[in-house]
Amino acid sequence: MSQSAPPVTTRPVRMVFTTRAGGASSSPYDSFNLGDHVGDDPADVAANRARLADTVGLAPAEIVWMEQVHSNTVTVVDRPQSGPVETTDALVTTTPGLALAVLVADCVPVLLADHTAGVVAAAHAGRMGARNGIITRTVERMVELGATPAGIQVLLGPAASGRHYEVPAAMAADVEKHLPGSRTRTTQGTWGIDVRAGLIRQLMGLGVTAIEADPRCTIEDEDFFSYRREGTTGRQAGLVWLTGARR
Template identity: 45%
Template sequence: MQERPGPLDDVPLHVVGLGPGVLAGFTSRAGGTSVGPWRGLDLGLQVGDDPDAVTAHRRALEHRVGVRVVFATQVHGARVVRVPQEVVDGTRADGLVTRSADVAVAVYVADCAPVLLADPVARVVAAAHAGRQGLVAGVLQATVDAMVRDGADPARVAAAIGPCIAGTSYEVPAAMRDEVAAVVPEAACLTPAGTPAVDLAAGVRAVLLRCGLAPSAVHVDGRDTYRDAALYSHRRAVHDGIGATGRFAGVVRLLDTPGVASG
């Protein structure tokens, strides 16, 4: 029997600065109790892991950020919902927006890009799940639009693009690359071997800039999930013949006191 990691402590969170009064960051595999192919802090309830372990991990994340963390059922689409008004158990969406300091919004990933956004002045934050399909479907535009409807100004919005599979690791058929490039040209790239590939982070950044965000306000984490064993990667698990793997998350919340720096 494989030995379980130690008991849950404070969840390690790679914090990113999205402005005063906002706490945002990304988890990794560190700090969890899952075993087997999910080993670490798995936050995915639908990937075959022990649901009790995943639930405990989600509760530990809530303890870390100080409020209830809301996830939706992600479907690689462009639907965005307001939290908590439009979320119930099983809500299917890939973008979450809130003006409440009583909840955090989060997305879970294992190669797709977790994108966190905040307008600290309007007190609006959002999380978006942007994989290849969501990028083409317009999930980022829909998320920024939803923030604007709640008072955000794109010129004030800061964004963090979390760890995701790098273009150098994301080889795809030429037709699939071209399908993405027809909508987001900046996402088209080549692997070191010269084969067609998709650069999610570059595509996400380009779309956010077209939505009106300032270049200096878009932070790119840069870690490649496929190459970094500290992160979950679906493609790496498949290539290794394992198949199953866990999910890490991007999470963002408004702090109770506006103007307090994140940390």
């Protein structure tokens, strides 16, 4: 008696973070720079973005980029774009196969998904955006589109860690006031900000508990671009998209 093969399980959502390795860009953007606003050769950035799309099995036009401005603006998209979505720091979609991209070089890339409801989001949570509620507003927009806080899974990517993100005392106090749990001390004993810690506390307060965080620090880990470490540098990316599959 013959046996049939077990069914192939396809993940309903994919989340990806890049590093700085494996691209076409020259120093100081070496080498997998995905930012088109940092002074790199546009042809090299285009080649890197095409390589990214090919690696994850998408067409370049299926990746939606943002013109990030450290705001708390959230934009819903439902189709490919001719260029970056202007002046926004979070994207939300219910469209399968449409990948949402966030660029960072110390800020926290936040990927969110409720695969049961079919809603995903990508957010750029820098110090100012996080302070001003970009993640709260992203979760609220996802809920408006059918997601539930209990059904949302979150992945926080590599970012500046509190042990190295030194800021003046007044700035640390201000961010702590708006994003409780973010103020910390650096390894030097000075005031610092741990944006990821503040965001985790904020998300849990919103009822989102399925949270994972990559602990790597972009300031100390040279596998990543870091504005704080290098000044002129490239950008890595986080991507999230619905595959169309359902569990």
